Amino acid sequence: MELELGLVTLSEKVIIAEIEEALLGYDVFKGRHGEPADILLSSNNILLDRLEIPLFQMGKSNKARRVTVANDMILPGMAKAVVSIFVERFTDDDEDVNSDFIVEPAQQFEDMYALRMATTLVTVNQSPTCSIRILNPFATEVTL
Structure with missing residues (x-):
């Protein structure tokens, strides 16, 4: 044909x-x-x-950014929480149209905490903090 x-x-x-x-x-x-x-x-x-x-790079660079909790907190055992976080910002973030990032647990986080974190899409230019969800599936409390 x-x-x-x-x-x-x-x-x-x-x-x-x-x-x-x-x-x-x-x-x-x-x-x-x-x-x-x-x-x-x-x-x-x-x-x-x-x-x-x-050669021209399309999109953002794949640099990892540091994510820290906005307030120290204790997550009780067998609990889940929405946690406010700060995402590291750079000087050119304000001019950048694309300010969306994926926050997901790094190996260091998984090694340090017995927690589960949901992969979350955040926009760093909407507010000073972003929100993520964390689950503590174990009986012991964890301090963040």
């Missing part, structure tokens, strides 16, 4: 995907003479046929 779209004829063995932005694998980056491209991530450049092509 063939499908005709304007001037292009497609057979049923062709897979089509609409891709707006993508970084192709380095195996397809070859110059006019078959020379491979040099991908220089340390300088955010690709060198192809002696031409420097700048």
Whole structure:
């Protein structure tokens, strides 16, 4: 079966995907003479046929941010709570349109506390503190 779209004829063995932005694998980056491209991530450049092509990062960096409880508290055994937290902020956060972050327990948190924390989406520009949910499934109380 063939499908005709304007001037292009497609057979049923062709897979089509609409891709707006993508970084192709380095195996397809070859110059006019078959020379491979040099991908220089340390300088955010690709060198192809002696031409420097700048790389641009899309989205926010993946830097982890420190999260601390807003107020010291004791979580009784076999209890759950909504806890106010501070998320570390940077100077450019106020100008940034995307201020949404995922707060989830780090390995250090799990090693230090016998608690369960729900992964939570927070917006750091809405208020000074954000809220997360914590569960203490054990009988002993925990101080945060």
